[in-house]
Amino acid sequence: MRAVVLVGGFGTRLRPLTNDLPKQMLPIVRIPMIERVIAALGSHGVTEAVLSLGYRPDAFLDAYPDGVCAGVVLHYAVEPEPLDTAGAVGFAARSAGIDDTFIVVNGDVLTDLDVTELWNFHKGHGAEGTIALTPVDDPSRYGVVPIDDDGRVLEFVEKPAPGTAPTNWINAGTYVLEPSVLDRIATDRKVSIERETFPAMVADGSLYALHSDTYWIDAGTPETYLRAQLDLIDGVRANEQAVLNSDEIDTSARVENSVLGSDVVIGNGAVVTNSILLDDVTIGPGVRVHDSIVANGARIGPDSTITGGSVIGAGVQLPAHSELSGARVPESN
Ligand code: GDD
Numbered sequence: 615m616r617a618v619v620l621v622g623g624f625g626t627r628l629r630p631l632t633n634d635l636p637k638q639m640l641p642i643v644r645i646p647m648i649e650r651v652i653a654a655l656g657s658h659g660v661t662e663a664v665l666s667l668g669y670r671p672d673a674f675l676d677a678y679p680d681g682v683c684a685g686v687v688l689h690y691a692v693e694p695e696p697l698d699t700a701g702a703v704g705f706a707a708r709s710a711g712i713d714d715t716f717i718v719v720n721g722d723v724l725t726d727l728d729v730t731e732l733w734n735f736h737k738g739h740g741a742e743g744t745i746a747l748t749p750v751d752d753p754s755r756y757g758v759v760p761i762d763d764d765g766r767v768l769e770f771v772e773k774p775a776p777g778t779a780p781t782n783w784i785n786a787g788t789y790v791l792e793p794s795v796l797d798r799i800a801t802d803r804k805v806s807i808e809r810e811t812f813p814a815m816v817a818d819g820s821l822y823a824l825h826s827d828t829y830w831i832d833a834g835t836p837e838t839y840l841r842a843q844l845d846l847i848d849g850v851r852a853n854e855q856a857v858l859n860s861d862e863i864d865t866s867a868r869v870e871n872s873v874l875g876s877d878v879v880i881g882n883g884a885v886v887t888n889s890i891l892l893d894d895v896t897i898g899p900g901v902r903v904h905d906s907i908v909a910n911g912a913r914i915g916p917d918s919t920i921t922g923g924s925v926i927g928a929g930v931q932l933p934a935h936s937e938l939s940g941a942r943v944p945e946s947n
């Protein structure tokens with residue numbers, strides 16, 4: 615079984631974390647996001663993953679120099695320019711010579727979806743394409759997908775205005791596609807699978823979808839990047855180890871419901887809750903960090919307060935007594 619994994623976006627919503635790293639190379643509790651996505655596919659029988667690359671392809675090539683990730687063989691397809699989601703699928707599938715039923719996933723989705731069940735549903739319905747659907751509270755940030763009793767898609771509405779969505783079931787970013795879908799995708803321009811290819815398939819009655827309420831999160835925003843990790847340590851999804859080598863954490867410091875990378879230093883009296891500290895972060899004495907993300911090598915000066923979903927980029931040095939709430943440092947547009 616082969617899968618195309620879309621990992622070529624700019625990760626704009628995660629800046630500054632993505633200033634020099636594609637979002638799928640960011641760690642999710644110390645394992646690169648891409649590795650967790652590919653491991654999940656491997657557990658459902660995927661043996662080859664075609665990475666659809668655009669922004670910073672070298673980060674992936676450097677991380678998996680022998681062309682294997684989580685036991686799955688990688689094929690790299692680097693776009694000459696961003697081709698949008700369907701253009702990227704077409705480019706990657708053609709470059710890998712895909713000519714049989716295949717899987718597509720958005721590389722920033724972490725889920726326990728039963729891909730085997732999706733595959734079997736697709737085959738059982740003789741569909742040209744089948745989309746996994748998940749329920750969310752606010753569908754306006756996603757592709758909204760109403761279906762009939764047989765699972766046939768009635769409409770595909772990408773990012774509808776708030777309050778106008780016909781259902782709360784959204785495109786979960788995993789598809790099973792027949793190779794005929796590739797014939798629908800132009801080769802010489804950007805094509806959006808959500809705005810162009812799927813609506814055309816709806817019109818032909820060849821697109822199906824399957825509801826699933828298993829664990830699902832799109833880790834593409836600071837809030838969900840944080841939550842995807844806390845869910846892995848607090849039992850919502852798993853109970854993974856939250857803190858690595860803790861020798862440098864002062865005994866008077868308090869660390870609660872947070873993920874710490876390697877070689878993190880935390881000074882006396884500091885308090886860290888519901889936060890992510892990546893590798894080599896230094897938290898000065900008396901600092902408070904709540905609901906925030908601090909990237910590799912950043913140093914937070916003594917008695918600072920970092921709260922409200924702040925994102926502190928790699929290598930940033932904050933002076934003593936900094937007060938930040940909902941801030942991004944450095945600022946990015
Ligand atoms: N190769 C390549 N080229 N990849 C791209 C491109 C491109 O031009 N544009 C986006 N991607 C990749 C991103 O890296 C990501 O893995 C995936 O395609 C989806 O792009 P996002 O930017 O994360 O889209 P989204 O989260 O706003 O919406 C999409 O995902 C939702 C579910 O998480 C849509 O598919 C929605 O319909 C869906 O509900």
Ligand code: MG
Pocket residue numbers: 720722832833834
């Ligand atoms: Mg996304």
